[in-house]
Amino acid sequence: MPHTISFIGGGNMARSLIGGLIARGRDPKRMVVADPMQAQLDSLHQQFGVRGTTNNLEAATGADVIVLAVKPQEMRNVTTSLLPALKNRPLIISVAAGIRAADIHRWSDGAPIVRCMPNRPALQGCGMTGLFATTDVSPEHRRVAAELLSAVGRTIWVEQEAQMDIVTAVSGSGPAYFFLLIEMLETAGIQLGLPPDVSRQLAVETAYGSGRMAQESPESPAVLRQQVTSKGGTTDAALRVLEAENVRAIFAAAIAAAARRSAELADEFGGTDKT
Numbered sequence: 001m002p003h004t005i006s007f008i009g010g011g012n013m014a015r016s017l018i019g020g021l022i023a024r025g026r027d028p029k030r031m032v033v034a035d036p037m038q039a040q041l042d043s044l045h046q047q048f049g050v051r052g053t054t055n056n057l058e059a060a061t062g063a064d065v066i067v068l069a070v071k072p073q074e075m076r077n078v079t080t081s082l083l084p085a086l087k088n089r090p091l092i093i094s095v096a097a098g099i100r101a102a103d104i105h106r107w108s109d110g111a112p113i114v115r116c117m118p119n120r121p122a123l124q125g126c127g128m129t130g131l132f133a134t135t136d137v138s139p140e141h142r143r144v145a146a147e148l149l150s151a152v153g154r155t156i157w158v159e160q161e162a163q164m165d166i167v168t169a170v171s172g173s174g175p176a177y178f179f180l181l182i183e184m185l186e187t188a189g190i191q192l193g194l195p196p197d198v199s200r201q202l203a204v205e206t207a208y209g210s211g212r213m214a215q216e217s218p219e220s221p222a223v224l225r226q227q228v229t230s231k232g233g234t235t236d237a238a239l240r241v242l243e244a245e246n247v248r249a250i251f252a253a254a255i256a257a258a259a260r261r262s263a264e265l266a267d268e269f270g271g272t273d274k275t
């Protein structure tokens with residue numbers, strides 16, 4: 001019998017996971033979602049047929065797996081409010097940025113915790129999720145968490161919890177960097193004289209094709225880039241501008257800022273535990 005899953009928080013990330021799981025055959029009747037906004041619950045019900053409630057405790061009671069999909073700021077209150085539902089030791093999966101396993105473990109009175117950092121393309125079944133669990137989490141619970149997230153894309157375990165901050169910066173936030181690049185390509189195309197719909201299509205399909213090629217090709221992204229870049233040609237002209245403007249340093253600083261912010265969120269809204 002597949003697990004019953006309770007989502008606490010029905011926002012963007014929960015929507016991506018619920019939609020991705022249902023599209024890949026999970027039974028919406030074995031899921032429930034809790035959110036304070038009735039409109040949010042109605043929209044999830046309409047789109048995916050999943051039951052909603054504004055009562056977190058009701059949603060969590062009897063679930064085998066509880067996915068905490070609220071903002072890091074809410075994690076402490078939400079977890080402690082679920083305590084009566086945690087007596088049967090359901091698995092807690094946290095997708096919250098930053099918040100450390102030891103803090104959730106403490107707030108939940110010792111529940112097994114797997115931290116997951118998925119990303120929004122989970123909705124399309126092509127998400128990327130980094131997972132981390134402390135050594136006391138059983139192989140069975142690790143398997144359940146990995147299986148759940150594998151249903152909506154690829155998964156990878158990290159060994160050190162601090163690496164989850166870096167996963168968050170690279171792949172959790174990562175879709176936003178690619179969307180920004182798509183926006184910038186689209187805008188540049190329009191400014192140079194293309195109709196907006198033509199420019200949008202060129203930008204989106206180029207991003208899709210490049211991602212697929214990077215995924216499927218045995219070559220590294222650096223080699224694939226070189227294969228597009230004819231000496232003295234158009235790509236070379238563009239890349240020279242990007243390198244001269246220090247695009248690599250800009251991206252390195254941006255991603256470091258995201259990783260730093262993840263660690264800060266843990267300190268601000270978690271506690272002092274560091275593992």
Ligand SMILES: NC(=O)C1=CN([C@@H]2O[C@H](COP(=O)(O)OP(=O)(O)OC[C@H]3O[C@@H](n4cnc5c(N)ncnc54)[C@H](OP(=O)(O)O)[C@@H]3O)[C@@H](O)[C@H]2O)C=CC1
Pocket residue numbers: 008009010011012013014034035036037040056069070071072074078095096097117118119120172173
């Ligand atoms: N968005 C993304 O791409 C990713 C997000 N994450 C993580 O997922 C978590 C959720 O992010 P995201 O989905 O973007 O945020 P959203 O704000 O879209 O979703 C959070 C939802 O939780 C609801 N909520 C607020 N308080 C409570 C409460 N006490 N009990 C139940 N539900 C509550 C919010 O309602 P209301 O709006 O009314 O406050 C909102 O609908 C975060 O911790 C984030 O770090 C991880 C990976 C990627």
Ligand SMILES: O=C(O)[C@@H]1CCC=N1
Pocket residue numbers: 097168172173
């Ligand atoms: O921006 C955020 O904090 C969340 C975590 C990763 C993606 N969105």
